[in-house]
Amino acid sequence: MGNVAISVGRRRRRWPEVEERLTQPRRLLRQLSDVDSGRLRRLIRSGDLAPCFDAAEDDAGLDEDCPICFYFYPSLNRSKCCGKGICTECFLQLMPSKSSKKGVFQH
Template identity: 55%
Template sequence: SLSKTHAPRNNAMGASVSQCCACGGLGRERIPPEQLRPRVTVGQLQDVDKRKLKRLILSGRLAPCFEAAEEQDAESSLEECLICWNWFPSTNHSECCQKSVCTTCFLQVKAPPSD
């Protein structure tokens, strides 16, 4: 489900970001540096352009790399990533079916090589 506070913004990558109160998805408020990089061990995402990732997050085109919660409490409005099954304050949504995917999982999905 989408955050109740804001509507999703479409991006050029074929997804939309659910926006949260903390960042608004618009880069208006400061996003902590730890949310501008993926939360995986070094080496798992070698092909990620960190500067491009930072620009996409600050522009609101990708959700920040939030710390995952393993379950949702009754008072929060967290969204579940359908790949890693963790909960996040904001996720990315596919344009075709609006399914939620966290930014770290989104970065690990690779397009097949073109022939």
């Protein structure tokens, strides 16, 4: 009983209830051709990424604002090194693209 199913000594995480619309970015400034929408949906539902919340321009009871877009959100993603927050849509835009990971400037 409870929120986590246990089977043969292993714990399985229960995916949090996230509305489908919150698993798709809507405010992107550039087209992200190499974002796998299925993987993004799984990361959000597993709790590894914050949902793509609707942005608020003023505080309206929300504690955190993204330091890049300056909108307020119910929760942000946290960096592992310093704990600073960033919204999911800004994070997606700052991710290196597949072409930059291949070493475009290598000889």
